[in-house]
Amino acid sequence: MRVLRYALAALLVLLVLYVGACTATSGDNDPPLEHRWSIDFPHSPQRLWALMQDYGNWTQYAPMVIEVQVLHPGDAQGNGLLRRVIYQMPLGRRGSALELVTDVTPARGYTYTMISATPGNDQTGKLRLERLGRNETRLHFEERYNLTAFPWRLFEKQIYGFINKKNEESMRSMSAWLTEHPEYRPDLVET
Numbered sequence: 001m002r003v004l005r006y007a008l009a010a011l012l013v014l015l016v017l018y019v020g021a022c023t024a025t026s027g028d029n030d031p032p033l034e035h036r037w038s039i040d041f042p043h044s045p046q047r048l049w050a051l052m053q054d055y056g057n058w059t060q061y062a063p064m065v066i067e068v069q070v071l072h073p074g075d076a077q078g079n080g081l082l083r084r085v086i087y088q089m090p091l092g093r094r095g096s097a098l099e100l101v102t103d104v105t106p107a108r109g110y111t112y113t114m115i116s117a118t119p120g121n122d123q124t125g126k127l128r129l130e131r132l133g134r135n136e137t138r139l140h141f142e143e144r145y146n147l148t149a150f151p152w153r154l155f156e157k158q159i160y161g162f163i164n165k166k167n168e169e170s171m172r173s174m175s176a177w178l179t180e181h182p183e184y185r186p187d188l189v190e191t
Contacts, residue, residue, distance in 0.1 A: 061177040063173065065087050074101060080100070124143070141168075
């Protein structure tokens with residue numbers, strides 16, 4: 001009887017893995033998930049932009065970021081910039097993202113593509129700064145993602161739920177860091 005229970009449990013596990021693999025591969029043409037988010041900050045777009053381009057300071061306000069390596073600086077505005085972002089993952093693991101920055105308009109925004117080793121698994125995002133008034137800026141953030149590899153595809157919503165939460169936390173922390181460091185680029189505070 002005990003052997004039969006173990007055999008049935010093993011069969012059930014195999015069935016779940018099989019269904020998961022079928023689901024993960026059959027959804028390759030599913031539209032990507034998308035996350036959009038906006039928040040208002042009491043800082044000028046130029047000052048926010050300066051901190052966002054100051055990769056050495058990302059670790060000061062972005063809780064997941066361990067290091068940012070600029071592999072290629074791109075042109076004078078940053079178009080074509082290639083950066084590797086090394087970040088902390090759950091359970092003490094580390095990950096990295098290779099990001100290509102394009103469509104740069106200084107103090108206004110940019111687009112980025114997280115380049116995957118697996119074709120069709122690239123993620124894209126856009127960050128835009130909207131001036132609301134003197135030292136008032138609305139940050140718009142959006143990201144599209146579509147995991148295609150099994151077993152990660154099964155946990156796509158949970159994985160990106162965690163990442164989205166950390167991205168939003170980073171944006172809030174960026175504003176708090178600027179507020180706590182009035183000595184950082186005071187020339188960009190609008191008077």
